[in-house]
Amino acid sequence: MVQELGYLKETPSQTAGPYVHIGLTPNYSEIGGVYDADLGTSMVNDKTHGERITVVGRILDGAGGLVKDAVIEIWQADSAGLYNSPSELRGTADPNFTGWGRCPTSSEDGTFRFETIKPGRVPFKDGRKMAPHITLWIVARGINIGLHTRMYFPEETSANAEDPLLARIEHKDRLATLIATKEGSVYTFDVHLQGDRETVFLDI
Amino acid sequence: MSDRTNSKPETGAFFARDRAWHPPAFAPGYKTSVLRSPQRALLSLDGTISEITGPVFGHSILGELDYDLIHNFAKPGESAIGERIIVHGRVLDERGRPVPGVLLEFWQANAGGRYRHKKETYLAAIDPNFGGCGRAITDEQGHYAFRTVRPGAYPWPNGVNDWRPAHIHFSVFGHGFAQRLITQMYFEGDPMIWKCPIVGTIPDKQAIEQLIAPLDWGNTIPMDARAYKFDIVLRGRRSTLFENRLEGN
Numbered sequence: 001m002v003q004e005l006g007y008l009k010e011t012p013s014q015t016a017g018p019y020v021h022i023g024l025t026p027n028y029s030e031i032g033g034v035y036d037a038d039l040g041t042s043m044v045n046d047k048t049h050g051e052r053i054t055v056v057g058r059i060l061d062g063a064g065g066l067v068k069d070a071v072i073e074i075w076q077a078d079s080a081g082l083y084n085s086p087s088e089l090r091g092t093a094d095p096n097f098t099g100w101g102r103c104p105t106s107s108e109d110g111t112f113r114f115e116t117i118k119p120g121r122v123p124f125k126d127g128r129k130m131a132p133h134i135t136l137w138i139v140a141r142g143i144n145i146g147l148h149t150r151m152y153f154p155e156e157t158s159a160n161a162e163d164p165l166l167a168r169i170e171h172k173d174r175l176a177t178l179i180a181t182k183e184g185s186v187y188t189f190d191v192h193l194q195g196d197r198e199t200v201f202l203d204i
Numbered sequence: 205m206s207d208r209t210n211s212k213p214e215t216g217a218f219f220a221r222d223r224a225w226h227p228p229a230f231a232p233g234y235k236t237s238v239l240r241s242p243q244r245a246l247l248s249l250d251g252t253i254s255e256i257t258g259p260v261f262g263h264s265i266l267g268e269l270d271y272d273l274i275h276n277f278a279k280p281g282e283s284a285i286g287e288r289i290i291v292h293g294r295v296l297d298e299r300g301r302p303v304p305g306v307l308l309e310f311w312q313a314n315a316g317g318r319y320r321h322k323k324e325t326y327l328a329a330i331d332p333n334f335g336g337c338g339r340a341i342t343d344e345q346g347h348y349a350f351r352t353v354r355p356g357a358y359p360w361p362n363g364v365n366d367w368r369p370a371h372i373h374f375s376v377f378g379h380g381f382a383q384r385l386i387t388q389m390y391f392e393g394d395p396m397i398w399k400c401p402i403v404g405t406i407p408d409k410q411a412i413e414q415l416i417a418p419l420d421w422g423n424t425i426p427m428d429a430r431a432y433k434f435d436i437v438l439r440g441r442r443s444t445l446f447e448n449r450l451e452g453n
Binding site for chain 2: 006007008009010011012013014015016017018019020021022023024026029030031033034035036039061062063065067069073075076077083084085086087088089090098099100107122123124125130133135137139140141142143144145146147148150165168169174193194195198199200201202203204
């Protein structure tokens, strides 16, 4: 017999279900008075460095229907490309920027919205710079394990062209699913869970 | 937003997720997954700094009653109706190491199986003293605990006569965004577990058993509340000793 590795197995995922808002955004679901404010509703304040942007979008299912009961979380670097995390060892991130936000898709029109800043570039594992991006994590009824993806910026043509992750997408027509559209300071990023325009999701 | 500790932060990439242990995206017994499951393969990526890092929340976000669902929505002097229980456990990684300082969020139905949510139409009554949400942060050894009432089973429109077993939803942050996890805790001995299409999305019986909390008689408080123990395992991190670039830059 060889030695045992002795590792534990990761706790298996389960769907967040249709009432995920009770736990993650109780004030949004009209459970007032338990928490002062829903976590992740505000990422910036008056002192935050960087270019202010708004990220809006919708999530669509395989029949083109709006997913109105999802929760989206985003995680991104600050304007200098530093993460507000204890695991960030390259420097200290902007203390006035959380880097993390959470928003339910509206039960009315299915949209989500984040007021944030445009992130700086961060390095890939081999030192090459990745293009500016925002990481998204999506949970909802019918999603058994949270879906990770990334949003990239349409004006960053040259950075996107040399981005190591985008370069690994074999079917080039799918790149467009990770690139937002821009109008002024508002970026629109729709996520297609399934079908012809299916968003590229990541196993990270 | 983060409470920095004196311990050296870990920065290794995470062990690859065993996606045969987790439920697949497409699990037609759970009908909503049919149109909400990606059909194309996931693009795999060894964790970059965007995934290795993640938000950490300080105790300053916690209110005094966040860990007590029996009282955090109740009118003064009143409490939620139902079987009083304590749920506690540890958050560990796959290497068996405690994961300190991570935020856990919980939500659940009341003792009758009714959620406090505007989309919920089940005829069981709302408990005016029960909201159904709570949260906690693990201590240095990875421990967490909260008080609540045991949730009831409830019916849902999947099959003609499908009922969820009693369960508590858990949302767990790790130290890296790639560790982000949402799951459900079930209760030892509940016969409903083995009939449930959502539980049944998990292919491996041992993986299902990892979600079943045993009655913890040792920690039951006499004349007050029974205890259940639910340990949670997050992805482990590789050592950084032999990574090409220690800090990715």
